[in-house]
Amino acid sequence: MTEQENPNLYSPLTLAFLGDAVYELCARAYVVAQQNRPVGELHQQVVTLVNAGAQSAALERLLPLLTPEELAIFKRGRNASASSVPKHAEIADYRRATGVEALFGYLFLKGERQRLEMLFAKMNGLQE
Template structure:
C-alpha cells in the first residue's frame, strides 16, 4: 500500500467481494483503526489523550454515524457490501455498551472498508475517510451515551 509501508498485494475486487462479510469486517476494523490513529497523531496530543480519542472514534456508534455521512457517496457495489455486512450474523453477542443497530451498521462500514482494502482501492479508502472526517476538522469523538 503506497505510503503506508504495506506491500501491494491486492486481490481482484470480485474475489474480495466473494469473501464472507464478517471476514471483510475483520480487516475493515483494522483499516478504520489505522486511519483514525494516523489522523489523531497529527494533533500532537499526549499519548493518553490520543488513546481516549481513538477509543471514542473506533466504536460502533461513531462508525455508524460516519456511515450515515458516507452513504450518499457510495457506489452501488460499495452499498451492496455495506448491506451484506449489516445483514451478516455473527455468533458473538453485541457489546453491552453498544446499540445493536449501530453495531450492525458499523459492521457494514467495516465490511466495505475491508473489501476496498483487499481489492487495492486504497485511494478510495482514504477518500471516504476524508469525507467522513474532512482533513483539518476536529474529529473529536461523539459524546458518550450515559444510559
C-alpha cells in the same frame, strides 16, 4: 489481484474483521497527523472515532457517496449474522458499523487506499 486477494471470495464478517483494523489504522493515522501528543490522549481521541455508535452516526455522510457495488458490500456486512453480541452498543449501531467495516475491508483488499482515505475523511467530517 490474485485469487486470494479477490474481496468477493470472502464472507462479509471476514471483510469486517479486516476492515475493523483498516478503519482503526485510518483513525490512528489521522489523530497522530494532527498533533504529537501523549499516547493516552491519542488513544482517547481514536476511541471516539472507532466505536460502533460513532461509525453508525457517521454513516449518513457516507451512504450518498457509495457506488452500487460499495453499497452492496455495506449491506452484506450489515445483514451478516454475527455470533457475538455487542457489549457497549445498540444492536442496530453494531450492525451498521459491521457494514462500514466490511466495506473498508473490501476496499483495502482491492487496493483502493485513496478511496478509503476519502470515505474515512467524509464520514468523520474532515473533508467537505
